[in-house]
Amino acid sequence: MLIIMVYALVQALLMHPSYSAAVCDNSILYPAPIPLGVSGRNSNAPCGQNGTLGCLVQDPAGNQYILSCNHVLSRLNQDIGENILHEEPKNCGSNRVVAQLTKFKTIYFDLPGFNNYVDAAIAKVVRGEVRSDGYINCIGKVSSWVLQDTPLGLEVQKSGLTTGLTEGRVIEVGKPVGITYEGHSTIMLDTIKIEGINGPFTQRGDSGSLVVTKAVEGRHPCMPVGLLFTGKDIEQTGIACPIVHVLDAFPAIAIVGTNEVPKFLPQGTISSTTISQLQTVIKRHQANLIQDKDVIGLGLAIPLGGNTPVIKIHVVRDDEAVRRRLPLHLDGNPVLIEKMESFELN
Structure with a gap:
């Protein structure tokens, strides 16, 4: 009898809305309706090839879907209906x-x-199986308002399968990255690079996590920034697709969350005026520079150990011949030339 009572008590706690925030373990099996940010797998993917069920989105008809990565939900461009x-x-x-x-x-x-x-997919929710309020384990409800532009130096967080709740800082925007997956390769453009604070921002299994800002009372709730799809343990960094690109991939889809209107937009550690000026410089020169066969794109970055933003020219190869062709300054602003980083989808 005692065992039955204890079991019933545990089940009641699991069902309680506050349980997710208290436990903050995304690797366990949750009773229905499950929070977001927890473990998920395509039924036809190998056992153990799990990712994160990132967040909840909704169409105008009220149908709700789980948003996560393409390589998590669809086994990378596979069959609808799985x-x-x-x-x-x-x-x-x-x-x-x-x-x-x-x-x-x-x-x-x-x-x-x-x-x-974008590395993204949506899956229609089975009625009663997923929390309909969009609650993300370890974080709570996020805003349905998303960041249109990601400021350099912005502090963010995510809740994922493997590392749970982690915090980071945006150190690059507009970053092209090389991607490999099961022997195939491609390039993902205009990504966000995030540096972990006090540890790795992501590890294998965290793909699909929604990256959000921290809430600041009286200013703004947690606002969606991007969808995490890869990273590097050794650097303690993660790479995310901007949330505006993700939502553009699924017209009329919106994130389920609080409708609280932000009084102020989240800010990074770099002056918005400085960022705006550098973005203008990039727009002025980008069309000309990408005519070079070795140039993939231009972005903004905070160099390691610094806090002064620089323009980066990302190239497929970095040698003396390439550097002779490319400028070291644009309109008086210093430029870093960097070989495009490569990542594996995880």
Whole structure:
């Protein structure tokens, strides 16, 4: 009898809305309706190939969907209609179907000239299986208002399967990155690079996490910034697609969250005036510079150990011949030339 009573008490605690914030463990099996930010896997993906069920979105008809990465929900450009499971990554076989794959943004591999901006997919929620308020484990409800532009130096957070709740700082915007996945390669343009604070921002299994700002009472709630899709443990960094690109990939879809109107937009550690001036310089020179066959794109970055933003020219190869062709300053602003970083989808 005592065992039954204890079990009932545990189940009641699991169902309580405050449980998610108190436990903050995204790797366990949650009873329905589950919060977001927890473990998920395509039913046809190998056992253990789990990612994060990032957040909840909704269409004008009121249909709700889980938003996560293409490579998490659709096994990378695979079949619509496949089941999405909620399960512990080391204990497969739960058969807890929480959604069905509905749509994904195709990622083009090994096709020069095709531009990728998003690693994202949506899966229609099975009624009663997912919290309808968009609650993200460890974070809570986020804003349905999203950041249109990501400020350098902005402090952000995410809730993911492997590392749980982590905090970071935006150190690059407009960054093109090389992507490899199961022997195939491509380029993802205009990404956000995030440096972890007091540890890694992400590890394998965190892909699909929604990156949001921290809430500041009286100014703004947690506002969506991007969708995390890869990173590097050794650098303690993560790479995210800007949330505006993600939502553009699924017209009429909006993030489910609080409708609290931000009184002030979140700010980074770099002056918005400085950023605006540098963005203007980039726009003035970008069309000309990308005519160079070795130039992939231009972005803004905070150099390691510094706090002064610089313009970066990202190139496919970095040698003396390339550097002779490219400027070291643009309109008097210093320029860093950097070989494009490569990442594996995780």
